[in-house]
Amino acid sequence: MYNTDMPTRAELPSSKKLLRSTVLALITASLLLITVVLPAEYGIDPTGVGSSLGLKKMGEIKQTLATEAVQDAAKGSNTSPLQSTAQAAIPEQAKPVSETNRAIRNDQTIMTLKPGQATEIKMEMKKGAKVTYSWRSEGGLVNVDAHGDPVNPPEGFYHGYGKEKQIAGKEGVLEAAFDGKHGWFWRNRSEANVTITLKTSGDYQSIKKMM
Incomplete structure (x- = not known):
């Protein structure tokens, strides 16, 4: 019904070519991980490329925001409704600055x-x-x-x-x-x-x- 020609064995890539392509893909992925992903997502820059591209600062900001979000979530889960009402009644300027909320x-x-x-x-x-x-x-x-x-x-x-x-x-x-x-x-x-x-x-x- 279909006239699609099947490739011959000679037209198929050899095992050596497939292995080389796989190794090149792994090397490329590793380089991208070290030079782009780690600096941009985690602020880790072992090569210095992330700093020159401005990616390391982005990653540091993301990590700081993530840490602050976890701290805020933990603080909220440990606060009872009665405590929340009492804190809301305190004027903003009168609230003490906690150790975890230092600038x-x-x-x-x-x-x-x-x-x-x-x-x-x-x-x-x-x-x-x-x-x-x-x-x-x-x-x-x-x-x-x-x-x-x-x-x-x-x-x-x-x-x-x-x-x-x-x-x-x-x-x-x-x-x-x-x-x-x-x-x-x-x-x-x-x-x-x-x-x-x-x-x-x-x-x-x-x-x-x-x-």
Whole structure:
């Protein structure tokens, strides 16, 4: 009834061609996942491509909104009708600011270090508070020591979040292990001036240059 010709065995793709096509498809999908999907959806940018395309910022905003939505939902489910009525009767300006509703800070700090010079930036944070950060150096590589200091630390106290030598930048999330000051110490070991740009976003009360 139908005159459609069936392909011959010679016209069918070989197993080798099918395997190569499958591998190329997997590689393409992996590259898209790493360079586009992860930065745009989760704010994770292992290659730096997402930052240059503006996708990483989009992902960070999505994650922040998702976290706030979960917190709001949990807060609503734990509130009884009687509590809701009582809270509604309080004027908006009189409501206390809870720990979970603190405003998210966003800061950019720029520092220039001469050869051999060092600097330190610390944020005032509560235990468990989180800050998303990224920093880059221009003009050369630097040594960095991320650490925290509690209030009235004992002699010789040190709590580190990681040390690295001769790098041009890093990004991630810093979670405070205790109430106190947390941040980074950089030293320029190169023979030229180095400019460091630090971007921070999260739950911290203040950010200061310590030296």
